[in-house]
Amino acid sequence: MPMNRREFVASTAVSSAIAGLSPIVHASGSGDPDVIVIGAGLSGLEAALTLEENGLSVLVLEGRNRVGGRVYTLFDLPGHPEVGGNTIANAYGRCIAAAARHNIEVVNLAPRLFSNRSGQELFIGGERVPLKDWAMHPKNPFAGELRKLPPWSWGDAMFRQHMPFRDLENWHDPKYAQYDISVHDFLTSHGATDAMIQLGFDTNIAYGTTSRDVSLLQQAYADHWMAVNRGGVSAFSRTGASNVSTGVPAAGVPPGVLIGAFKGGNQKLPIAMAKKLKGDLLFNRRVTAIEVTDTGAKVTCSDGRSYKAKSVVCSMPFSTLRHVAIDPLPEPLQYKAIQSLGYIPITQYHLIAKRPFWLDDGLSPSMWTDGPLGMVLAQKFGKTDDEVTSLTVWARGLNAQYLDRLGPEESSRLIVSEFERLRPAAKGLLRVGAVHSWSADPFSAGDWAIFQPGQVRELRASIAKPHKRLFFCGEHTAVGSRGMEAAFESGERVSLEVLASA
Ligand SMILES: Cc1cc2nc3c(=O)[nH]c(=O)nc-3n(C[C@H](O)[C@H](O)[C@H](O)COP(=O)(O)OP(=O)(O)OC[C@H]3O[C@@H](n4cnc5c(N)ncnc54)[C@H](O)[C@@H]3O)c2cc1C
Structure with a gap:
């Protein structure tokens, strides 16, 4: 999808915010560099700075x-x-250390999110269901005690109860290969019906497109990360800061919980990192081919320019690397991983309200729906704790794919009209400030990486293996952490690999 005007304006604003980062950041010395790093995301920048x-x-x-x-x-x-990475939490040691190194302040949003909260509203089939009525509601598909849980907590409860192993940090250990099955098969084997899985896992899905294309071991990996972060990541990004297990707003901030962001915007961190580079950072260089030998590498871009170095570090997501010609091809399993690793579809709409319509209808501005709006998260980045600065619509999985097919203009109209249908008080008050489809974005072609059933067993160990002088980093290559922390974990690992091989 081409960038729409709003996005173009946003990008221009970002560019001017990083004045000084014109296409060539630093005057280069002569000769080929030791290393070419492809990608100026967190992992590529961390690798580049460490190598320098x-x-x-x-x-x-x-x-x-x-x-x-x-x-x-x-x-x-x-x-x-934030359009992308929004939350860090307790176990984000590398991110927090990087922020300190680059003079970026980490703000703990937990007090703000846990005070003055109104939770989120549940809408099923276009109808608002007060949480107190949900357990007895005719559209509640769940069974027994789990009927008391809101849909966003059902999956977590099932995994907590039935996950077949407890040392989740070892999710990739071959001894757990038997669990590299689909989440759908796993939940079904524990009595879940299709209706339960559809509402409790597939709707506003966090991993995969549906429960059939995500491995239980991927879920174990995510559960491990949620546990070491004391629920901080999901408390914000998945449930709008309502209590994870019950959906009921908690009384106060759980002790010691960090729900962090970088002051002024998370992108300030990569901007600060890029400014510390000694070598060149070239923008608008879409890599289309990588040739590698045992002694060096050549990288070619879509404009025909080529660059040579002794080593190449590739931080591109596999969803985009699969469109790059690598010569010679990597070994078969690594090639298969590049071609087939899954990515979750996510499309976001950033809405600005002319006035706080939620004060008129007395409901929370945040919503969890089973319709096109997906999840609506009220962003509270104003001067006071309860000021709502914008609303982010998160469409995921099949819903995101459907909206992407409509294109940004038509899908924006649908989002606003659906919003007004569910919340008549919002009529005429919403403006779409930005739309971003991570699947349609040619430089991500999806959001975060997903192991599909069977992929942990077959492909995981091959993903990050150096291929002659080509080395790999990026969140998809991490094993101990996820998201922004995974990007740093992988940048650190790949730097050591390059240095050891130099
Ligand atoms: C909507 C959303 C919400 C998220 N929420 C969270 C969260 O709350 N917490 C968290 O920890 N993480 C979150 N994440 C994940 C986190 O943002 C990523 O894991 C992390 O930023 C990935 O960094 P990376 O360096 O691995 O990849 P990237 O940031 O994708 O960097 C790869 C770089 O390669 C470039 N590139 C791609 N193709 C080419 C090409 N052909 N030629 C040249 N360059 C190319 C890209 O432009 C990009 O700059 C979220 C992500 C999204 C999108």
Whole structure:
């Protein structure tokens, strides 16, 4: 999908916010660099800076006209909402350390999110269902005690109860290969019906497109990350800061919980990192071919320009790397991983309300729906704790795919009319400030990576293997952490690999 005007304006604003990062950031020295890093997201930048600190010369090639990759802040909208990576939490040690190194302040949003909260409204089939009525509601498909849970908590409860192993951090250990089955098969084997799975997992899905294309081991990996972060990540990004297990707003901030963001917008971190590079960072360099030998590599871009180095670090998501010609091809399993690793579809609409219509209808501005609106998260980045600066509509999975097919204009109209249908008080008050489809974005072609059933067993160990002088990083190559922390984990690992091989 071509960038629409709003996005173009947002990108231009970002570009001007990083004044000084014109296409060539630093005057280069002569000769080929030691390393070419493809991609100026968190993992590529972390690798580039670490390699430079260790005496290597680095050239960074970035396809977009901005840094940050899947960390992307809308600096021109009220409150600077995030289109990509939005939350860090307790176990994000590398992110927190990087913020300190680059003089970026981490703000703990937990007090703000846990005070003055009104939770989120549940809408099923276009009808608002007060949470107190949900357990007895005719559209509630769940059984027994789980009928008391709102749909967004049902899956978590099933996994907590039935996950067949407890040391979730070892999700990739071959001894658990037997559990590399679909979440759908797993839930069915524990008595779940299709109706339960559809509402409790597939609707506003967090991994995969449906429960059939995500591995239970992927879920174990995500559950591990949620546990070590004390629920902080999902408390914000999946349930609008209502209590994860019950859906009822909790009384106060759970002790010691960090729900963090970088002050002024998360993209400030990659911008600060890019400014520290000694070598060149070239924008608008879409890599189309990589040739590797045992002693060096050549990278070619869509404009026909080629660059040579002793090593190449590739941080591109596999969803985009699969469109790059690699010569010679990587070994068969790595090639298969590049071609087939799953990515979740997510499309976001950033809405600005002319006035707080939620004060008129007395409901929370945040919603969880089984319709086109998906989840609506009120962004509270104003001067006071309860000021709502914008509303983010998160469409995921099949819903995102459907909206993408309509295109940004028609789908925006649908989103606004659906919003007004569910919330008549919002009529005439909503403006779409930005739309972003991560699937249609040619430099991500999806959101975060997903292991599909069988892929952990067959492909995981091959994903990050160096291929001659080509090395791999990016969140999809991490094993211990997820999201932005995974990007840093992988940048750290790949730097050590390159240095050890130099
Ligand atoms: C909607 C959304 C919400 C998220 N929420 C969270 C969250 O709350 N917490 C969290 O921890 N994480 C979250 N994440 C995930 C997090 O943002 C990513 O895991 C992380 O930023 C990935 O970094 P990366 O360096 O691996 O990849 P990227 O940031 O994707 O970097 C790869 C770079 O490669 C470039 N590139 C791609 N193709 C080419 C090409 N052909 N030529 C040249 N360059 C190319 C891209 O432009 C990009 O800059 C979220 C992501 C999204 C999209």
